[in-house]
Amino acid sequence: MKKVTINSVASYAGVSKKTVSRVLNNEPNVSDATREKVLKVFKELDYTPNPIARGLAQNRSFIIGCIYDNPSKSYITRVQTGALAACQENNYNLLIHPCDLRGDALISNIEHLLQSSRLDGLVLTPPFSDFKVLVDFLKSKKIPYARVASAVLEDDSISVRSNDEQGAFEITEHLINLGHKAIAFIKGHPDHSATEQRFKGYRRALSTHGIEFNERLVEEGNFSYHSGVDSARSILDLTPRPTAVFASNDYMAAAVLKLATQRQLKVPDDISIAGFDNAPIARHIWPGLTTIAQPVEEMTQQAVNKLIEHIGDPQEQPYQVTLEARLITRESTAQVK
Amino acid sequence: MKKVTINSVASYAGVSKKTVSRVLNNEPNVSDATREKVLKVFKELDYTPNPIARGLAQNRSFIIGCIYDNPSKSYITRVQTGALAACQENNYNLLIHPCDLRGDALISNIEHLLQSSRLDGLVLTPPFSDFKVLVDFLKSKKIPYARVASAVLEDDSISVRSNDEQGAFEITEHLINLGHKAIAFIKGHPDHSATEQRFKGYRRALSTHGIEFNERLVEEGNFSYHSGVDSARSILDLTPRPTAVFASNDYMAAAVLKLATQRQLKVPDDISIAGFDNAPIARHIWPGLTTIAQPVEEMTQQAVNKLIEHIGDPQEQPYQVTLEARLITRESTAQVK
DNA sequence: CTACATTATGACACCGGTGTCAGGGTTGAA
DNA sequence: TTCAACCCTGACACCGGTGTCATAATGTAG
Numbered sequence: 001m002k003k004v005t006i007n008s009v010a011s012y013a014g015v016s017k018k019t020v021s022r023v024l025n026n027e028p029n030v031s032d033a034t035r036e037k038v039l040k041v042f043k044e045l046d047y048t049p050n051p052i053a054r055g056l057a058q059n060r061s062f063i064i065g066c067i068y069d070n071p072s073k074s075y076i077t078r079v080q081t082g083a084l085a086a087c088q089e090n091n092y093n094l095l096i097h098p099c100d101l102r103g104d105a106l107i108s109n110i111e112h113l114l115q116s117s118r119l120d121g122l123v124l125t126p127p128f129s130d131f132k133v134l135v136d137f138l139k140s141k142k143i144p145y146a147r148v149a150s151a152v153l154e155d156d157s158i159s160v161r162s163n164d165e166q167g168a169f170e171i172t173e174h175l176i177n178l179g180h181k182a183i184a185f186i187k188g189h190p191d192h193s194a195t196e197q198r199f200k201g202y203r204r205a206l207s208t209h210g211i212e213f214n215e216r217l218v219e220e221g222n223f224s225y226h227s228g229v230d231s232a233r234s235i236l237d238l239t240p241r242p243t244a245v246f247a248s249n250d251y252m253a254a255a256v257l258k259l260a261t262q263r264q265l266k267v268p269d270d271i272s273i274a275g276f277d278n279a280p281i282a283r284h285i286w287p288g289l290t291t292i293a294q295p296v297e298e299m300t301q302q303a304v305n306k307l308i309e310h311i312g313d314p315q316e317q318p319y320q321v322t323l324e325a326r327l328i329t330r331e332s333t334a335q336v337k
Numbered sequence: 338m339k340k341v342t343i344n345s346v347a348s349y350a351g352v353s354k355k356t357v358s359r360v361l362n363n364e365p366n367v368s369d370a371t372r373e374k375v376l377k378v379f380k381e382l383d384y385t386p387n388p389i390a391r392g393l394a395q396n397r398s399f400i401i402g403c404i405y406d407n408p409s410k411s412y413i414t415r416v417q418t419g420a421l422a423a424c425q426e427n428n429y430n431l432l433i434h435p436c437d438l439r440g441d442a443l444i445s446n447i448e449h450l451l452q453s454s455r456l457d458g459l460v461l462t463p464p465f466s467d468f469k470v471l472v473d474f475l476k477s478k479k480i481p482y483a484r485v486a487s488a489v490l491e492d493d494s495i496s497v498r499s500n501d502e503q504g505a506f507e508i509t510e511h512l513i514n515l516g517h518k519a520i521a522f523i524k525g526h527p528d529h530s531a532t533e534q535r536f537k538g539y540r541r542a543l544s545t546h547g548i549e550f551n552e553r554l555v556e557e558g559n560f561s562y563h564s565g566v567d568s569a570r571s572i573l574d575l576t577p578r579p580t581a582v583f584a585s586n587d588y589m590a591a592a593v594l595k596l597a598t599q600r601q602l603k604v605p606d607d608i609s610i611a612g613f614d615n616a617p618i619a620r621h622i623w624p625g626l627t628t629i630a631q632p633v634e635e636m637t638q639q640a641v642n643k644l645i646e647h648i649g650d651p652q653e654q655p656y657q658v659t660l661e662a663r664l665i666t667r668e669s670t671a672q673v674k
Numbered sequence: 675c676t677a678c679a680t681t682a683t684g685a686c687a688c689c690g691g692t693g694t695c696a697g698g699g700t701t702g703a704a
Numbered sequence: 705t706t707c708a709a710c711c712c713t714g715a716c717a718c719c720g721g722t723g724t725c726a727t728a729a730t731g732t733a734g
Contacts, residue, residue: 005720016684021722029682048452052398053720055389056689063432073414073617084435093454095400095430098421115385117430225621251621258623280410284562284588285622286595342690353714358692366712390690393719 004047013041063093065119069101071224074279082300090308121307130193146307151193153320160303160321164194167292167325168201176209179336180244186231188248189222198248221252228255243336250275250282268334287331294325341384350378400430402456406438408561411616419637427645458644467530483644488530490657497640497658501531504629504662505538513546516673517581523568525585526559535585558589565592580673587612587619605671624668631662
């Protein structure tokens, strides 16, 4: 396939490079006749502009980076799906970059990424969405960024989230309405802002319904399945055993379910279990997990769309949205006996 | 941050652009003194070459594309992990591109991707690895590609796989050794080459051990959890009920487990269940699934490494490797009663 | 009909690198 | 000593677009 460049189009159409460029970019000040002539040549020659040359001239790469450090594969996949959808709408591409949260290495890692890829913008996913050091760094370097599922909304950034606190409140309330009073809670990873939000929702539901908070019912997890196993062990060993467990995500909830089943406990007859996120595993196991569904794809797609808009026009307003999370009840929770 | 370009480095070091470029690319014919001088300036000025400019000059993007259409999220994540590892070693970036297998749209979709991104190469993951139309298209366009987990090895391409047929043989044999004779089988998606391979391994194990193949024990699935539910229903309704089920992947196996549990069957006491892939779910459920572990990350990493090598030097030999798959026994399979 | 604003177009430099080639300096063999 | 071969280096064009500015063509007000 011989290369079709802007030069061939220009000479073929009998106009200058610059005019072709104007048509490409929908610039004003091109006569309708000329525009149509050029557009026709585009088709005839099957011309596609070279994004690299374009990037060089405009100092843009048309690539968005997505950074993550998340134990939940399904979460990442959903984030990617949403980001990809937005990228495709805007003729951007998505570059994925897993990286470790810990330590100073992060900033230099990101710095290297930015220098070596010249990304136009960055999507921050949990736990990076609320990582102040990183956000400040990006701000100082004037790198456009968007935050997905951050706990805090700030005035001057793009941020799309869902209401974790409210979701946790609702699912806890659901358990309370089923008659549960001793509801154990497994926390998430301390670096994720969702961890605190979900914990807050749990506590608010308890206090709203006049149930005293009991610290012994709270276990520290980190969102991983493995941590869920450890927490589950402690919880199931308690006497009296709680009648329900609310884990901060579905993987940990699945771990509780596995351990409970291993110990011959019937779920939900002997113990109710609830999770969070509506990960695939929540419906792949028996009994299916009652959980909170967040519109992760939608959140990410909106965030990336706004990010790209912002890149095109840095005057663009900040964008802060909170989407609804909703309760999904399955078989893992039932009326207390 | 003011921009550090090759020009600033050159004038600062008192040499020409071209000499700086030579140092950058480790070209010969640069005196040691000059080379060191330039390298020192790199550090002092904290210079990073602009990949976009480089790409324009060399007509390369330093980006590898990875295309997929796979219902298994965990498989995709593993592929990405391996591909990213290889990319990072070689200062490449990874661009992910989900797309539909079906129809003519695929080729034009890929064509558009190539034109708009100028990818240096493509990684084909199942089911694309064995999709002849696509492979032929890439060959005709002279786009470098590598195939992951393809069934067939061809002479002139890069292809890294594991032995699905052998894996299926071993897990079936494992069931036979436990005394099972009526072993149901759930096939995968017909477009995936692994589907046929795994079926072959199953049949070979049966015939090796003198067990007659029974077509009624075979169900058509498509690797999705949902299809597993349907197949499980048919299998569990059989009389006499098979004593074991071998599903072509873990999601479908998990579906069998869920349905069996719903029907009050004890696994593995009443029925043994085996999967394939060693997906996370295999160890997240109870009982854990006996399955076959394939080194997906390793496969992809090798494939991408070779692909990048090939891009740098198109004379590079073809590369064809088959890695070992290994049996992992968990609680879902046991001696027949 | 002139004076001036506005629109349409192209020439040319530029983005930040790499490829080609020519020229000066060394080295080694004749 | 001479000449070819080789090593090192830089000038310059080029990759394929975009930005700036000058200029020609057209429109509009006085």
